Amino acid sequence: MKVRVISVTYRAGDAVIAWVEALQSAWKARGGDGSADRLVVVAVDNASPDDTPALLGARAPFVTLLAQATNRGFAAGCNVGLRTAEPEEIVIVMNPDVLVSDDFFLALAELTWPVDVAVRGPQIVGQDEAVEQSARAFPTLATGLFGRTSLLARALPGSAVVRRQLRARPEAGAVDVDWISGACMIAPHDRWVEVGLFDERYFMYWEDADWCHRANDRGLRVRYEPLLAVRHHQGSSSSYRPLATVVAFHRSAWRYHRSHARAGVAQDVVAALGLSLRAMIKLAVTACSRRGGGSGRR
Secondary structure (H helix, E strand, O other): OEEEEEEEEOOOOOHHHHHHHHHHHHHHHHOOOHHHOEEEEEEEEOOOOOOHHHHHHHHOOOOEEEEOOOOOOHHHHHHHHHOOOOOOOEEEEEOOOEEEOOOHHHHHHHOOOOOOEEEEEEEEEEOOOOEOOOEEOOOOOOHHHHOOOOHHHHHOOOOHHHHHHEOOOHHHOOEEEOEEOOOEEEEEHHHHHHHOOOOOOOOOOOHHHHHHHHHHHOOOEEEEEEEEEEEEOOOOOHHHOHHHHHHHHHHHHHHHHHHHOOOOHHHHHHHHHHHHHHHHHHHHHHHHHHHOOOOOOO
């Protein structure tokens, strides 16, 4: 099995070493069969102002470090790494704050790749041991009311409307979904070629939903695969600029709406007003959190 893991780093700090060590441990647990077995780890650093590149060079010299002169965003950084991928590789795009389980590559080796499966997403568990809602329905206007971080989703997690939006239920087994989180996306090289690279107009957020939508437009399936398990320490880089992160999120949400969810001028107005109001509330909450000594993470 030939695997290439690509991650985009920005102020990753020690988290990036934990990410690399988890990959090494899982690869070692799988074993190997000589020259036919290969793991390539690529870190695309988006001009980190801290010591992330030096840390990787000193403690993980086997990692291919592609240092960028400027920070052009997550999607652009992923594309730098994806352009290094080779045929016959399984290519994994994942955050540097995601740690694979020791049996990750063992489970991955057992999976087949029907020609109509574009990508798989693993079960993602957060620091609080809860399963993250990393498999979802395509965003609509209702997503703002019943999406992953909404008050209604938290208050009524078992309701039918929320369950239609949030589809990560490991107990149900592998299932087709609309889109999976970019925290960890797994696909053979030829699917990345068929669907294309990420849209670099998304600086942060929603590039994963856009990619999965383009896969769906080509008649390809997106699979939630809970036998693959990872742990997510969310927000390690976005916490440094929380206000800018909130703005980037809502800008990307508007771009996604304009690209995939438009249904007339009236809906555009509703979407624009709803996103603007949501952004202002998030900015206010984040600013108050920072003044009160909070981290400001989403």
